[in-house]
Amino acid sequence: MSIGNSPEDDRPSIGRVLQQARIAAGLTVEEVSSSTRVRIPIVHAIEEDDFSRCGGDVYARGHIRTLARAVSIDPEPLVSQYDAEHGGRPAPTPAAPMFEAERIRSDPRRPNWTAAMVAAIVAVVGFVGFTFFKGGDGGGGTSTQVAEGSTPNTTSPKPKPTKTTDPKPVPSDSAIAAAPRDKVTVKLSASQGKSWISAKDHNGRQLFDGLLLQGQSKTFQDKERIDLVLGDAGSIELFVNGKKVEDKFQPGQVERLSYTKGDPEVG
Template sequence: MRKKTIGEVLRLARISQGLSLEELQRKTDIQLDLLEALETDNFDKLPNLFYTRSFLRKYAWAVELDENIILDAYDSGSMITYEEVDVDEIELSGRRRSNRKKQSFLPLFYFLLFSLSIIAFVSYYVWNYIQTQPINTSEASYSVVTTTTSDSTTEVTSNNQSTTETSVAETSAVTISGEGDTISVVYKTSKETAELQLSVKDTQSWVSVSDTDLAGGVTLAPGNQTATTTISKKTPVTITLGVVKGVKIKIDNQEIDTSKLTGQTGWISLTISPN
């Protein structure tokens, strides 16, 4: 047993999990070159102190390490006593790969199950609402017929405008659940794709959107206030916010309420479902 640097501990923990750097990148949404910088203790390559601590926390979580030990070592500039130092890395990787991978799929399974439950609930609500529409339309028509000719024309126009406004309002909707560091958002729309916009005004935040051209992340600041990408119904995405406060998120010009994200850093699971 001897002391190791933070990067050495992270690398051995990743190998013990049977993860490649590419697999870890997909799991954490951290760029590949930044993961390599963490494993080589090249912390100067990261944007700043906040992002370094955030990435160390996410890395530790992904490989089942105690994030407090990693962060304390980083803050104090000390090394870490690592108990598995005498275990051959190649042998360790081959021996534990199958067991660790079986466990690593559990969070994804629970997330998909939760997402499907939300989609089923929303679909049932929409279907039930549609079934009640003919009754409401019939009552509205009866009300118009019983009025005088001039009033009827006015009420028909008013009802048509009301129906149009209702149709527009029902075309799409945003449902938000959860609180704390992570929330889930379901966006109902009849379109196959949707435009996602992230913007800031007076703050600075690193953001990323998985499975899009923003998966590698981008820093929003007063000099670069907006980032836009397109998402589809086929793939749920995860939005990572380095700093939650001051970041506005819109999907097809509808603002997503992030007030339930109470942490300094936040994650949003976004799913598009049929309207």
């Protein structure tokens, strides 16, 4: 759903305000997405006043606040403008029915403590009598048999654990091990934490744009060049053309990198 200026209101739209503030702050959409964890398509949609991709009014308000703080403007006027253009916030649930329900639940009669005490005394007397009867019946032989009978249950052989085998290497690992000389091969592994990454080929075609979770890996190939943007370069291990790149990136550091055929070479 697209939001524009109404005839009664000459204020700029929410998306226009966020876009101008981002440009004034010297930030790209990719950088805003990396710092806020709001996906790039959603950032583009909001700047075009399309909130249909947010997943509802609650998420739309949250994204507006997040993006506004990222570009250093006050989010509250924008949220108020969104509420005015979308029918306002939903009315809070009245508290009276809740208190009424609590009052109704407290009305039942008090429990009959006398009957409960009598039942407890009967149970104790029955237990003492049963214990006395069992202790005097046949000496200690019966108790010995019970103990021996329960032994197989407690000492029965446990099932042997299934032997786990090492997972087979995924195709991306094989691609790194035998990187072709006529192509550039880049592998990214999120070994230290999660990171947003973007990868494009030499024609600018998007190969991947999203979040790489800790423990996950991605491999990309192109005949000439791979361009990367790493939202948190300190969390990523790089392998280029079968060789690990030893650059020490800092946690939270945004890096723009390019790699070509042959030895790893940062563009």
